[in-house]
Amino acid sequence: MNREEIFNGLAESPKVDVCVLGGGINGLSVFRELALQGVNVLLVDKHDYCSGASAALSRMVHGGLRYLENGEFSLVRESLVERDRLLKNAPHYVAPLPTTVPIFDLFSGLANGAVRFLGLTRRPSRRGAVAVKMGLGIYDFLTRKRALMPRHAFRGRRATLSRWPALNPQIKSSATYYDAWVSQPERLGVELLKDGLAAGAHALALNYSDVTRVAPGRYELKDQVTGAVAEIEPTLIVNATGGWIDIANGALFPRAPKPAPLMGGTKGSHLIIDNAALMQALDGHMIYYENEDGRICILFPYLGKVLVGSTDIRVDDPETVRCEPDERDYILQSLAFVLPDIRIRPEEIVFQFSGVRPLPASEDSFTGRIPRDHFCTFVEGGENESPVLCMIGGKWTTFRSFGELAADLALNRLGRPRLVSTGDRAIGGGQHFPSDRQAWIHDVAAATGLSRGRMHTLFSRYGTHASLMADFIAAGPDEVLPHPGYSTRELRFLIRNEAVEHLDDLLLRRTTLAITGELSLDMADAVLALLAVERHWQPARVAAERKRFLTILAERHGVDEETLSARNEQRSALCETTARSG
Numbered sequence: 001m002n003r004e005e006i007f008n009g010l011a012e013s014p015k016v017d018v019c020v021l022g023g024g025i026n027g028l029s030v031f032r033e034l035a036l037q038g039v040n041v042l043l044v045d046k047h048d049y050c051s052g053a054s055a056a057l058s059r060m061v062h063g064g065l066r067y068l069e070n071g072e073f074s075l076v077r078e079s080l081v082e083r084d085r086l087l088k089n090a091p092h093y094v095a096p097l098p099t100t101v102p103i104f105d106l107f108s109g110l111a112n113g114a115v116r117f118l119g120l121t122r123r124p125s126r127r128g129a130v131a132v133k134m135g136l137g138i139y140d141f142l143t144r145k146r147a148l149m150p151r152h153a154f155r156g157r158r159a160t161l162s163r164w165p166a167l168n169p170q171i172k173s174s175a176t177y178y179d180a181w182v183s184q185p186e187r188l189g190v191e192l193l194k195d196g197l198a199a200g201a202h203a204l205a206l207n208y209s210d211v212t213r214v215a216p217g218r219y220e221l222k223d224q225v226t227g228a229v230a231e232i233e234p235t236l237i238v239n240a241t242g243g244w245i246d247i248a249n250g251a252l253f254p255r256a257p258k259p260a261p262l263m264g265g266t267k268g269s270h271l272i273i274d275n276a277a278l279m280q281a282l283d284g285h286m287i288y289y290e291n292e293d294g295r296i297c298i299l300f301p302y303l304g305k306v307l308v309g310s311t312d313i314r315v316d317d318p319e320t321v322r323c324e325p326d327e328r329d330y331i332l333q334s335l336a337f338v339l340p341d342i343r344i345r346p347e348e349i350v351f352q353f354s355g356v357r358p359l360p361a362s363e364d365s366f367t368g369r370i371p372r373d374h375f376c377t378f379v380e381g382g383e384n385e386s387p388v389l390c391m392i393g394g395k396w397t398t399f400r401s402f403g404e405l406a407a408d409l410a411l412n413r414l415g416r417p418r419l420v421s422t423g424d425r426a427i428g429g430g431q432h433f434p435s436d437r438q439a440w441i442h443d444v445a446a447a448t449g450l451s452r453g454r455m456h457t458l459f460s461r462y463g464t465h466a467s468l469m470a471d472f473i474a475a476g477p478d479e480v481l482p483h484p485g486y487s488t489r490e491l492r493f494l495i496r497n498e499a500v501e502h503l504d505d506l507l508l509r510r511t512t513l514a515i516t517g518e519l520s521l522d523m524a525d526a527v528l529a530l531l532a533v534e535r536h537w538q539p540a541r542v543a544a545e546r547k548r549f550l551t552i553l554a555e556r557h558g559v560d561e562e563t564l565s566a567r568n569e570q571r572s573a574l575c576e577t578t579a580r581s582g
Contacts, residue, residue: 003226006204010221010230016042016204018410019219019234019386021248023047023207024054025185026358026391027240028192029403030410035196035203036420037411042232043196043205044221048505050189052318053242055509056355057396058270058298058309061086061094062179063142064395065288066296067372068135069127075373077142079397083180084146085423086397090430092463093188096149097181097300099286100164102338103129103173127290129154132175139177149178166281166339176285183303184461185396186509190498191428191465208501213252216384225501236413238406239379239390242358243318252388253381262377262392264361269323270309271331272351274517278306278335278342291334299335303516305350308335318356322556328352350517352558360393374402376409387413429463440464448474457485461511469493482522482571483513491527495534503528503549514553520571521564524549 001009010016020031023045031043045051063080064072086094105128127135136152143149153176160174161167167174182188196203208224214231221230241248243265250258279301286300299308311327332344359372374394380387389409394402400422411418426433434440437459445455448470458466473489480487494500494510506527513519525546532542554560 001201001204003206003223004228006206007221007223007226007228007230009204010042010232014218014231015233015235016040017234017414018042018236018238019044019211019232020238020240021045021211022240022242022244023049023189023193023205024052024240024242025050025189025192025396025399026054026242026394026402026406027238028189028196029399030238030240030391030406031203031205031403032192032196032199033403033407033422034410035199036422037407037416037418038200038202039411039414039416040202041196041204042234043193044209044211045207046210046224048207048502048509049193049205049499050186050509051505052244053265053355053358054189054396055186056268056270056353057182057185058268059181059183059185059302059307060097060179060286060298061182061397063139063397064372065135065139065177065179068138070372072373073138075398076138078401079395080139080142082398082401084143084148085400086182087148087180089425090182090188090191090427090463091433092429092459093184094180094182097179097286098176098284099179099288099300100174100176101132101288102160102167102171103127103132103175104168104171104290106130106172129173129175136175136177152177164281164283164285164287166277166341167287168338168340179286181286181300181302182396184512187461188427190510193499194428205499207499211251213254216382217386219386234386236410237386237388238410239388240406242394243315243356245358245390245392249379249388249390253379253385259379261361262390263358265315265318265356265359267313267315267321267354267356268310269327269331269352269354270307271323271328271349272302272353272515272517273306273308273344273348274350275306275342275344275348278339278344281339281342282306287338289334289338291330292337295334297331297334297338299338303512305516312357315356321354321356323352323354323558327354328558347563349558351515353515353556358392358394374398374405376406378409378413389413429465432464434464444470450474458490481526482520482568483518485518486511486513486523488530491530492534495531500531501535503531503545504552506531507549508552508557514557514559517559517567519559519564520567521561522568522571524564 017040018034020027020043023043034041061083063076063083067076140151155174157172193205210222212220214220217233219232221232239245239248245263246261282301286298288298291297299306308331315321372395375392377390378387391406441455441459444467445452450470458469462469472493478487478489498510500506507514528546550561
């Protein structure tokens with residue numbers, strides 16, 4: 001169902017059971033949950049799906065080892081369960097990640113938990129070997145029945161430096177345990193959306209749309225793309241806007257007294273670095289370390305580059321966050337502390353991103369102590385107003401269970417039963433996942449005429465949904481784009497099937513071209529030309545879209561037009577070298 005059909009349908013029948021505000025990972029999760037229960041549900045986001053905090057996570061899928069220090073044992077237990085579910089339900093995007101902790105002390109950090117228990121707020125001291133051992137012991141205990149990954153192991157200083165010689169030589173020991181990582185979180189969000197929409201015509205979703213209150217229980221829905229307008233009358237609203245929750249509530253209840261804030265998010269920034277020595281130093285592991293100020297930092301191999309982060313800074317306006325120069329300096333300083341002999345040149349930072357963690361409001365002076373757990377609360381607007389169910393807090397790993405919690409509360413409010421459980425339900429391209437990946441790739445390649453190499457790439461991007469992509473590619477003439485890993489048919493499939501309305505939707509979220517530093521100016525222009533044909537844009541609109549995208553890329557991600565132009569030359573040189581060697 002396209003945008004015009006959705007607005008026409010709402011104009012005829014404005015009543016919906018639930019309107020979900022916010023198309024981040026939690027909003028998409030509760031949308032999928034409700035759609036699978038047969039609820040008449042409408043999802044609305046004022047921007048693109050997964051374009052806020054859900055595009056700015058650390059790409060980790062983890063239990064939250066450091067949350068044990070805050071006494072959040074139930075959150076860690078839930079997170080580990082959900083981590084293991086994602087390993088099974090989304091194996092095309094979520095995979096095990098060996099994680100090594102450099103340790104600089106023996107007994108330090110033992111008092112951190114007691115400090116939190118007593119309600120004190122001083123910064124924690126560095127975690128020593130005993131504290132790390134205790135935490136990893138709890139980790140192993142909580143996963144003992146599933147045992148999907150190896151138990152933790154300790155190494156002494158000599159063995160650690162033998163395996164990772166670039167580490168700071170002041171270390172005393174190290175510990176290795178396993179968590180997981182997600183390769184394409186924005187794509188997984190789109191797959192949650194598709195799963196919900198596939199449930200039936202009772203499930204609708206719109207990105208780039210605004211909701212404004214016009215009367216008690218009545219709201220105007222406006223399409224930013226087409227200008228279409230419709231009124232909706234939701235029985236219940238789910239506010240899943242994350243860092244925007246208090247702002248959204250103020251718009252939903254403009255005449256009500258201003259309530260105490262529900263959210264108090266902090267900003268986390270990350271860098272993507274292309275440095276061969278850094279990649280080699282990691283030896284396939286994530287290094288999970290403490291900077292000299294006690295702040296937890298991470299670095300791990302990510303799609304051929306290295307992801308490094310992060311910061312933890314209180315913010316008031318989630319709309320304007322970006323990685324500031326001082327944050328960039330901090331992250332590089334932390335990297336220099338843990339790997340002192342590795343130097344990062346400015347041009348090796350190929351991408352940066354920043355987002356707001358949707359944390360509960362807190363007065364804690366140390367941001368690392370703010371609870372990471374999630375909960376829901378109802379805000380009642382008065383007579384004839386639609387009650388609002390607010391999703392407070394949450395971490396990316398627990399999106400399914402958080403969505404389940406919110407959906408159950410909504411179902412109870414509506415007097416509806418739960419019909420389907422999602423605990424063991426595969427997501428998107430994780431459905432019917434083959435035990436023998438190579439055999440699956442071979443069979444689909446043979447059936448469609450695509451090369452095995454191309455099918456391997458498509459499988460890594462889309463899981464078993466790669467077969468749909470392969471069928472589409474094989475059905476018409478195809479051309480290679482300035483980036484040889486993509487073709488015109490692949491991009492057209494994404495444009496036609498994944499609610500792409502702007503160039504940044506494609507280059508920042510539906511693909512990994514920008515975040516991996518593989519986007520050149522030629523490629524951006526080629527993809528824009530495809531999008532313009534598909535959307536029937538006039539030259540003025542094309543020029544405006546190009547300017548919009550380049551501004552977003554420069555201001556939010558530290559990649560300017562000059563850098564993209566330089567990549568044109570690098571790509572041409574690489575192609576010439578490949579041709580000569582061939």
